[in-house]
Amino acid sequence: MKVKENIGKYIKLEISGKKFISGLLVDIGTDTWVVFNGKDHLYIPIVHIQNWILLKQDKISEISINDEPTPINNHNEEISLRKILTLSKGIFTEIYVTSKQALHGFIISIMNNYFVFYSPIYKTMFISLNHLKWLIPYRYNQRPYGLSNTSLPVNQSNITFARSFEVQIQKLKGELIVFNNGENENLIGKMQGLKNNYVELIGANEEPIYINMQHIKTVHMT
Structure with a gap:
């Protein structure tokens, strides 16, 4: 089929x-x-x-x-x-x-x-x-x-972003960040670095936390 x-x-x-x-x-x-x-x-x-x-x-x-709105894409293009x-x-x-x-x-x-x-x-x-x-x-x-x-006064035109997700996360070293919208407390901490596909955070209790990059969905700073 x-x-x-x-x-x-x-x-x-x-x-x-x-x-x-x-x-x-x-x-x-x-x-x-x-x-x-x-x-x-x-x-x-x-x-x-x-x-x-x-x-x-x-x-x-x-x-x-209900009345179907116009889709964002052109049906004539794949x-x-x-x-x-x-x-x-x-x-x-x-x-x-x-x-x-x-x-x-x-x-x-x-x-x-x-x-x-x-x-x-x-x-x-x-x-x-x-x-x-x-x-x-x-x-x-x-x-x-x-x-x-x-x-919503957002003007990001002067901000440059890394081409890859991994490098962009590395650029946040030293920042207090939240992964995956903070689904649990082990996803919140100070960014220490990225090595061997694991991100190291320092948690609230000052203990290191290691997070597999493959499971990181969203990132934002606090």
Whole structure:
């Protein structure tokens, strides 16, 4: 079966982290699927799609479909995650990375294996591309937390970022940082360095903590 033959059908996907999404399969690109859930278009990296099924008619009726907004991508062009990230740059966006909560803000820069994200709550964040589960561009008139554009005075044009996630983390040496939105206390501390694929932090009790780079999803300074 060719997967693209199911475009226009209703599906249910399981995403990494035991998250489930149901909706209309709108498009399939080189590394990304687009699903309309009745309200928003979700751009989902294929690498995080654990499994999917076609929905039966009784399950389709449970999905409330409002007027479908215009997708951010052009249907005449094959989509990719990097292309979607580029199109979303500067647009208010919801992204899902960790297993506990979504992040709201906008993309500032896209690097080799991570992107820079501005959140009104966490400020400048570095997000691993490998751990991005999905992305939802806001509708035109939406703002995170009801804020106005003037409440988000972000000018990052003069700031340079490293090309790789690893080097960007190394640049934070000596800073008090938070990994993965602080899911537990061992992900918060003073950055000491990166060696043999492990980041060394000094925790609140002054003991060293070693974190595998492969499991770092988000980074922000306190």
